[in-house]
Amino acid sequence: MDEKNWELLNNLKVGIVGCGHLGQAIAQVLVEQGLKKENLLISYRGDPLTYQSLKIKGLTPCLTTNQNIFREAGIVLITIKPQDILGLKEDVASSKGLIVSCMAGTSIELLNQILKADVYRMMFSGPDTILSGKGVAAMFPENEYLKLLLCSINLTHIQTMTESDLDIFTAGVCMTAALLQTDDLPGHRKAIIRIGSEYPLFAELFDWAVKVLPSFHKEADKELYIKKMVTKGGVTAAVINSLTSGEPLDTALRKGIARTKEISIETQQSLS
Numbered sequence: 001m002d003e004k005n006w007e008l009l010n011n012l013k014v015g016i017v018g019c020g021h022l023g024q025a026i027a028q029v030l031v032e033q034g035l036k037k038e039n040l041l042i043s044y045r046g047d048p049l050t051y052q053s054l055k056i057k058g059l060t061p062c063l064t065t066n067q068n069i070f071r072e073a074g075i076v077l078i079t080i081k082p083q084d085i086l087g088l089k090e091d092v093a094s095s096k097g098l099i100v101s102c103m104a105g106t107s108i109e110l111l112n113q114i115l116k117a118d119v120y121r122m123m124f125s126g127p128d129t130i131l132s133g134k135g136v137a138a139m140f141p142e143n144e145y146l147k148l149l150l151c152s153i154n155l156t157h158i159q160t161m162t163e164s165d166l167d168i169f170t171a172g173v174c175m176t177a178a179l180l181q182t183d184d185l186p187g188h189r190k191a192i193i194r195i196g197s198e199y200p201l202f203a204e205l206f207d208w209a210v211k212v213l214p215s216f217h218k219e220a221d222k223e224l225y226i227k228k229m230v231t232k233g234g235v236t237a238a239v240i241n242s243l244t245s246g247e248p249l250d251t252a253l254r255k256g257i258a259r260t261k262e263i264s265i266e267t268q269q270s271l272s
């Protein structure tokens with residue numbers, strides 16, 4: 001990427017609230033590609049295993065409080081689970097930067113209501129695809145700084161026209177895990193033909209998933225790849241559960257979309 005663009009991102013500073021699987025992959029690749037560590041601000045909730053993992057990746061010098069992240073970073077990516085969002089309410093108040101939810105499901109309307117701030121949404125493919133530079137991401141609404149961020153870490157930006165497209169994208173990027181989970185490429189192709197006319201984005205993401213699918217020598221490595229994509233109670237989990245119960249990929253993807261909507265409703269209900 002152009003040196004000037006890195007200068008801009010370093011000037012802005014990037015914050016990542018919640019460095020679990022997704023947050024760590026983004027943090028790692030940002031530093032690898034040229035963001036100075038002093039301009040990356042990250043947080044986690046306190047799990048010692050997370051700290052260990054951050055230490056191995058050399059990211060502990062970037063750790064700070066959520067309050068500092070919102071106060072100092074020009075772009076703040078929220079990569080926690082939707083059920084934890086209420087915990088950020090007070091810290092968000094000090095933010096002057098772009099607040100970007102990377103959480104599956106939770107709608108902008110609901111995020112505005114909870115955080116009392118303008119929020120963008122971004123969705124990413126799984127951590128391994130991000131680290132290998134083969135990942136894809138989508139955002140809503142579109143924003144030039146966020147496009148620059150994606151470009152800086154070599155992620156392909158997939159255009160989405162509406163917020164609903166983002167939910168379809170969220171289910172669609174689970175396809176790398178889905179294809180690894182059940183070894184039936186011809187069956188999956190037929191399923192994508194069935195669902196592709198209703199959701200063309202699935203056809204696009206299926207082609208991407210087939211192209212970037214890694215091969216593993218050890219079963220354990222494959223399981224770890226899938227595990228890093230599965231947020232408990234999340235969309236990938238819904239897609240994988242459907243496939244393992246014998247349903248075809250098109251049904252699994254529909255269940256993935258349905259799960260995004262349920263997540264939003266569950267988050268809404270947790271407010272009352």
Ligand SMILES: NC(=O)c1ccc[n+]([C@@H]2O[C@H](COP(=O)([O-])OP(=O)(O)OC[C@H]3O[C@@H](n4cnc5c(N)ncnc54)[C@H](OP(=O)(O)O)[C@@H]3O)[C@@H](O)[C@H]2O)c1
Binds near residue numbers: 017045087088124127
């Ligand atoms: N994994 C994926 O492939 C993927 C892809 C796209 C989108 N997403 C979305 O990304 C989000 C995270 O998924 P994940 O799989 O990365 O989950 P995860 O591994 O469980 O990570 C969540 C992280 O959030 C931290 N956290 C929770 N509350 C916090 C708070 N108040 N302040 C700071 N940190 C806090 C946790 O800290 P501790 O470790 O200390 O508990 C944990 O590290 C989900 O909303 C999911 O929908 C995930």
